[in-house]
Amino acid sequence: MKSYEVLNHTADIGIVAWGKSLEEVFAHSAQGLFYLIAENPCYKLTFETTVSVDGNDYEDLLVTWLNELLYLFDVEQVFLCEFQITEIGQYFVKAKVKGETYNSAKYPLKHSVKACTYYEARVEEQKPDLWRAQFYLDI
Amino acid sequence: MSNIWNGPLKKIDDWRWLIPREYKKGMLTDGLIFANERMIGEIRKDQAPEQVANVACLPGIVGHSLAMPDIHWGYGFPIGGVGATHVDEGVISPGGVGFDINCGVRVIKTTLSSDECIPKKRDLLSTLFHSVPSGVGSEGKIKFTQPELKKILGDGAKAIIQRGFGWDEDKLMIEEQGAMSGADTTAVSEKAFERGKSQLGTLGSGNHFLEIETVKQIFDPQIAKVFGLYPDQILIMIHTGSRGFGHQVCTDHLRVMQNAMRKYNIYLPDRQLACAPFQSIEGQQYFSAMACAANFAWANRQLITHWVRESFEKVFHRSAQDLGMGVLYDVAHNIAKIEQHRVNGKTLKLCVHRKGATRSFGPGQRDLPEKYCSVGQPVLIPGDMGTGSFILCGTARAMEESFGTACHGAGRIMSRSEADKSARGRNIANELEEKGVLVMAESNATLREEIPAAYKDVGEVVDVVEKAGLAHRVVYAQPIAVMKG
DSSP states (O other): OOSEEEEEOSSSEEEEEEESSHHHHHHHHHHHHHHHHOSSOOSSOOEEEEEEEEOSSHHHHHHHHHHHHHHHHHHHOEEEEEEEEEEEOSSEEEEEEEEEEOOTTTSOOOOOOOEEOOTTOEEEEEETTEEEEEEEEEO | OOOOOOSOOEEEETTEEEEOGGGSTTOOSOEEEEOOHHHHHHHTTSSHHHHHHHHTTSTTEEEEEEEEEEEEEEESEEEEEEEEEETTTOEEOGGGTOSSTTOEEEEEEEEEEHHHHGGGHHHHHHHHHHHSOOSTTOOOSSOOOHHHHHHHHHHTHHHHHHTTSSOGGGGGGBGGGGOOTTOOGGGSOHHHHHHHHTTTTOOOSTTOEEEEEEEEEESOHHHHHHHTOOTTEEEEEEEEOOHHHHHHHHHHHHHHHHHHHHHTTOOOSOGGGOOEETTSHHHHHHHHHHHHHHHHHHHHHHHHHHHHHHHHHHHHTSOTTTTTOOEEEEEESEEEEEEEEEETTEEEEEEEEEESOEEOBOTTOTTSOGGGTTTOOEEEEOOOTTSOEEEEEEBHHHHHHSSSEEOOSOOBOSOHHHHHHHHTTSOHHHHHHHTTOEEEESOHHHHHHTOGGGBOOHHHHHHHHHHTTSEEEEEEEEEEEEEEO
């Protein structure tokens, strides 16, 4: 099973992610997001923080989770590479995230992602032990 | 999702196509797309027309749900989408503005000719590249404290000019004079401040650019004269927006709107269209925060203007005044504005959402600089980095038919990964240089994704706009040097 795949869109870019659990599909969605920002960005995990967000439902939670990570990327100037979901429910997610302060000379960046949109955002349990999430990003 | 759209498109004339309101449950009005027959085939290739139909479901929509000929698939509204809602009975939707609030275009004039500029273009471009921070994660050269930033969010370009980064007359040549009223910083989150404070005075990346162009063709000499444009003149075009500040304002308020939809019992086919009644607390808070972001963007383009002038002064050893570097105009193409329009014989106060669409006010409109009042406003339409840009002027017809709106650019036809694939192994910078366009980019990936073939032909888009009467062609300019983020 792939962790994630890029979805084509005329102006923007989408990601579809899979996971064996809700935790995993949220972590893989975050990996997909950072893959679009830069390939293989982390060498040393020098940054660590906890992220805690809530949402009205799984889709709102997914969009809010990814937007929180984008906020960290922009403000803390860190690539995030490891996403350890410590608690998750229908209305909240808590995670420990790790990454590295980036240096654009060292890591060429691929895309400036403005935000994760609600457009066609989906989180679904397709069958036992198979979760699928999709979302589109404004580039 | 990139499947063909098979919904009904009724041809009204060679430039107008209607999506009847019966197409979809919830549509409160018809959709109207401005395009020619050939473009319609392309437009059907993705879900943009469905998004036109979705916008027609917004409570309080007035007139048609409109799409300009550069329409393409977006999120929420299509890119090129226009939706006007009644301020008393209708809603405001952050999805009708987008994340890059007040993304827009500014054109600076010069008195230089191409003969004077072309030999120095490499020097100019590297000076600009050095002076204007660009690329993903770039930081501004000037750090602003929170009180300073608050002043900028209220006063827009004026606050920047007062600090010495610009000329007093610049603000007269900006939509809203560079400061949208209604800005209230209490509606802005701490996160937006944090994200925005280091990004003021940066170009950004993606489709944002700074371009040096030569006026190649004059379509209307009389209006060109009013605009101060003539053949072989060098112009500078700046295309950027409100950077991370605007992105965060949109992100924050979209969340608020998700809850507001439940509160006000609004049901829409796309959550990205989430909205609230314009007069509600949620609607007013978004409008106040959006106005702050719009002012951030005008301040951003003002700072960049200052560094552009400094760069030209350095290279030509002449003052910017001597080089005639006044602002032609500055337009927003992602914004919601409160405007009065005549609809079915009545004057209505509307909230006009323009998402990838440029205001195109015709002659005699209030809010236009005195200099342009007799002819209509300059409508600044950038093309892709290989071709050129058009400067049009607003029309009376646009006031009647499109709430005074025209297109905003060429519009993408190729996805980023398709563009990247077709450009792999090619040296895009060399290809453009062979055509006389010098390009410097922070990222090669951006160059590949922004190849000219990824965009519609801007000439064809502008042709439809002109024939539909939404704006009138004045000048065509070709790039000689482009800086991409």
